[in-house]
Amino acid sequence: MRSYLKLIFCLPVLLSLSCKKYIDIVPKGAAVIETTQQFYEMVSMPNRGYPINNFQYLSDDQYMKESNVIGINKTVDIINFTFDDTDIRTNLLKGSSMYNQSYAYINRWNMIISLVDNSTGDNAMKLLAKSEAKVHRAFDHFLLVNVYAKAYDPATAATDGGICIMDKFDLEAQPVKSTVQQVYDFIQKDLDEAIPNLQATPIDVYHPSLAYAWALKAKVHLFKREFTQAKEAAMKSLSYNDKIFDMVAYTAQGGPNTVAVIAPNNPEVLSYTHMTGYNEMNFAYQYVISPELKTLFGSNDARYNLFFNSTNATWLDIGAGTAFWNMAYTKYFYSTVGLKTTEVYLMLAECYARENNLTEAVATLNKIRAKRITSGTVNLPVPATVKEAMAQVIAERRKELLFGFNRFFDLKRYNLEPDYSKTIVRIFPVVNKTVPQQTYTLPPNSRMYIIPFPQDVMMKNPRLRLNTDETVPF
Incomplete structure (x- = not known):
């Protein structure tokens, strides 16, 4: 092997976790990653998808x-929709696109972090590439721990089962599961090491900016209930x-049918990531909002009026009080998974509410509402209690x-606090009268909020086991 790094980057092979770390013979059509510029370009990945199914x-x-x-055989969707905790979910979760x-x-970010120093190029760009990759790595670990583990509880995080931390480029690794506390510590360490080296305006929107990194840091602190640090980070992001x-x-102006707002032309979007991919909202008829949420919007909210349809019988039940997203991504880019400035404002409002600064909490919410509510009551009144202010924030x-x-x-996180926990009640069906109507409930402490690790992953890694009391089916 030559003295400098020669890495063959073939994405489909890499994502199957079956390629080798190093190789001497360059396959025809493969890309040789050997310069710092190439590693830096690898940070940009426009079509990242995190399925929520x-x-x-x-x-x-x-x-x-x-x-x-x-009349449909049980699926993960049906089990979740009916809050059926009697079934062993692991029997249905043989694999998971979200997990994989x-x-x-993460393996891509680890490749950059682990190998860029041995590449040919500018040292400042090496540091930038590593720092940007650490922000992405922190984001991915944050998503994973909040899907597959219990929400962060300061009283139990040190012993609550978490996920596997992947902190180096190793395609054959079988890591030990870390605790929730260890995962959050790792996430915070990545962000704290990365932020001093980031740019306010990166080369493109797919490289993490300072506004985005500070927003992610604010979210991590918020989920840990470290409200002072969350507020400081949110204000830094907004700066x-x-x-x-x-x-x-x-x-x-006439909305999206008159003026298209495509990615990356939406100025409030801080990071471009998706549930499925760049054009996901073209298929958003699959995402039907509940009668409760539809009612919450009211009649004068542009967030609903511009984008939703409640009258198409193909995609929803007329009379059920539901609606679905009905706008092509080429007309309006909606950020589903990535962070945006309005989330930062919402985090800031929550921090103000938590510290009993109710006037600032509502003023912050009203900054968003001034750009969303088209008529009627735009400004929310200042409530009398923290609990009432939090209800406004949550809504x-x-x-x-x-x-x-x-x-x-x-x-998940609010359910750990008695003042904000919620038992979800779903009465179903509403329209169909041929089957008995039933009431389904999801209590705040349900194990269903912790998604089981998929079977295929647990079979490959015997040291990884569930964070619930469900049976492993092998």
Whole structure:
């Protein structure tokens, strides 16, 4: 092998976790990664996808069409939608795109972090590439621990089962499962090491900016209930980007059918990641919002009026009170998984509420509402109690942070606090009268909020086992 690094980067092979670390013979058509510039370019990955299909219906925001439930053999979706904790979910979760893709991305970031120093190029760019990759690595570990483990609880995080931390480029690794506390410590360490070396304005929107990294740091602190640090990080993020897309003015212009807002032209988006891929919202008829969420929007909210349809019988049950996203991504780019400035404002509002600064909490919410509510009551009143202010924050989070992970994650973290926990109640079916209507409930302490590791991963790694009391089917 030559004295400098020669790495063959063949993405499909890499993602299958079957290629070797090093190779001397360059296959025809393969790309040789040997310069710092090439490693830096690897940070940019426009079509990252994090599928939510293992847990999307464990939420009070999403809903299913009745014909997709009634008379259908049990699936993960149906089990989750009916909150059926009697079934062994691991029997159905033989594999998981969410799990596999997240760790494949982590392996990509680890390759950059581990190998870029041996490449040919500028040292400053090497440091930048490593720092940007650490932000992405922190994001992926954050998603994984919040899907497959218990929400962060300061009292138990040190002993709660977490996920496997992958901190180096090793395609054959079988790591030991870390605790929730260890995973969060790792995430924070990556962010703290990366932030001093990042740019305010990277070369493109797929490289993490300072605004994004500070926003992610704020989210990590918020989930740990470290509200002072979360507030400081949120304010730091907003110092780099505080733009809110004006949907009120957009409505007056005629909305997406008149003026297209495509990626990366939405100024409030801080990171471009997806549930499935770049064009996912073209298929968003699959994402039906619940009657509860539809009612929460009211009649004068541009977030609903610009984008949702409640009258197409093909994709929803007329009379059920539901609606589905009905706007092509080429007309309006909606960020489902990535962070955006409005989430930073919402985190800041929550921090103000938590510290009993109710005036600032509501003023921060109203900055968002001024760009969302087209008529009627725009400004929320200042409530009398922290609990009332938090109810306002939670309601705005539900309307602003649609689809993706946010509501699922929020339910998990709020369920650890008696003041904000929620038992979800679902009465189903509403329209179909041929089967008995039933009431389904999901209590705050349900094990269903912790998604089991997929079978194929546990079979390959005997040291990885469930964070619930469910049976491993092998």
